[in-house]
Amino acid sequence: MDLKTPIVELSNVSKIYNKQIWALKKIDLKIYRGECVSLLGSNGSGKTTLLRIIGNNLKNTTGTINYNLEEENILKGIGLQKREQAWPNGFKVKDINDLWIRIYDVNDLEWINKLKDVFGVNEVEEKYLNKLSIVKLQIYAIFLSFISKPELVLIDELSSDIDFKYEEKITNFFKEYLEEGNTLILNSPSYYFLENLTDRVVYLNDGEIFEDLSIKEVKKEYKSVMEYTKAIFKEELVVEKKIKNKSKFFSTMISKTEGYSNVLQAIIEQLEAQENCNEKVLSRLKEVYFSILDLNTSIDNLSVSYINADSIKIISKKIKLTMKLINKLTINYRYKKYHKTLSGIEKFLSKELKRTFANDKVIVNGDVLSITMSQSEKKQLEKLKEKYIKEEQKIIRRKILKQQFKKQKDMKSKNNPVQESLKEVTTDENK
CATH class of the missing domain: 1.20.1440 (de novo design (two linked rop proteins))
Structure with a gap:
């Protein structure tokens, strides 16, 4: 196992939707064995798109992705927890467990039992999936991503709503997993996981890598992850300030x-x-x-x-x-x-x-x-609106009256050509 060789390497990777919307722009990124990388950035910055592309769940538009997995079957070598959790009616947790174990041909029952304990699956095995809470579904989806004993796991949602007891269990399990030379990529993890697990942060802005730093670099420059996050929000804001x-x-x-x-x-x-x-x-x-x-x-x-x-x-x-x-x-x-x-x-x-x-x-x-x-501001605004509407109505009425007058004048001229001729003569004499 070569820890110096990237487990996954992206070169000039872009993702374009509908031939015009750039979700990712020319991403160059190397992820190594044994590290936990956290993707940070505001909503719409491209984090989930990047995660799904690395997870072989979404095809990139341009660029290349190289994997260095020991497992030949890429579907077994990579585990991906998806954010959306929609399961059909009638399926119990144990039904999906059995299905996944058969799909990935897993014979290591000790591994399955360990996962069930860490992610609390034993407690919900007899329950229907569509009856589980959102948080329980998120944790269950992480459990499923680990079933095949993958070398690279990507987690799209690690909620801050996870119970204390599972938070600690999951953290310890992740640490063991990383020590064995495996790799984790987390999308916007809660502060607890960010502080206790992350080796490196990759900050995205508008589909581009804005910053890529190790936790050591973060602490050296910003003293703490908290100060870094605060500073980076401001940095991102400076980039986005185009229209004042x-x-x-x-x-x-x-x-x-x-x-x-x-x-x-x-x-x-x-x-x-x-x-x-x-x-x-x-x-x-x-x-x-x-x-x-x-x-x-x-x-x-x-x-x-x-x-x-x-x-x-x-x-x-x-x-x-x-x-x-x-x-x-x-x-x-x-x-x-x-x-x-x-x-x-x-x-x-x-x-x-x-x-x-x-x-x-x-x-x-x-x-x-x-x-x-405030209530007074609302009343004032309503008065201004009312005043504005009345002024607009006056202008419109004037325009309508003017048009009607002109129309009537033109009609009279057409109906009485002799009178119009006399007017013209009178006008000429006066001149």
Whole structure:
């Protein structure tokens, strides 16, 4: 087993949809044995497309991909967990287990039992797949990706909603798997997995590799993964700043989300300074911190780019995700000390931002945009709209009356040619 030879190498790989949409642009990337690589970047940056292409699940448009697997059958050598989990009715978990074991011709029952224990499959074997929660389905899909004992596993979704007990089990299993010379690629893992597993981060922006750094390089330059993530969000924003159409509505949202992220950062730094710091509490607070930071970046991006329905939907989803993370903390006794801060953030998200990106649509610079407004601002806006509409109606009425008058005048001239001739003579005499 040669650890220096890339297990997979991409050269000039691009993916173009419908002959015009570039999902990936000329990617050059080497992934080595024994390393865990985390793909980072905002929604739509090309992470899932890259993951599926490496996983031999999607064909690239241009470029070459070379695999150096010991397993001749590439389908057995690569394990891929897909984000979408739609199973037909009537299938139990144990039915799919048996099917996968037969497909991959797996005879190592010790390996299967180990996987079942790590991913909690024993607990759900008799349940129907369409009855499992989204998180359970995600974990089950990871379980399936490991059945064939692959050398390279790609995970599209490693949720922050995974229970503490499984989080630790899965992390330890991944570490063992990597120590045996296998390779993991994770798409936007939760902070817990990012901090405890990742050897290298590849940051994508608009289909291109924006940065490729080892964790050692990250810590040397940024001191921590948290600081790196915060900095890279800003770097990405600088790249995307092409059109400047800032508005006071956006400024309010941005300043508030920035304020909350700063408060959480201060709490996190205080916890890290403590000798007997509770790692799980710290990890969960960091999840909320990064979620708010991501939300802040998305709103800031929206304020400097063209607005469309998709960008509004993305922010709405991020608001819901952040609220979900906070709600999980506020019902847990471990976080009682931070309830006031977390409740304040949750109130801002639910009372202002969530409503904002669902209603109150107005036109800003030619785009439909949802904005945060006070009741007085809403009334003022309605008055302006009303006034504008009345002015427009006046102009339209004047135009219609003018056209009708001209038409009547032309009709009279046609019906009375003698009178028109006399007018012309009179006009000539006056001259």
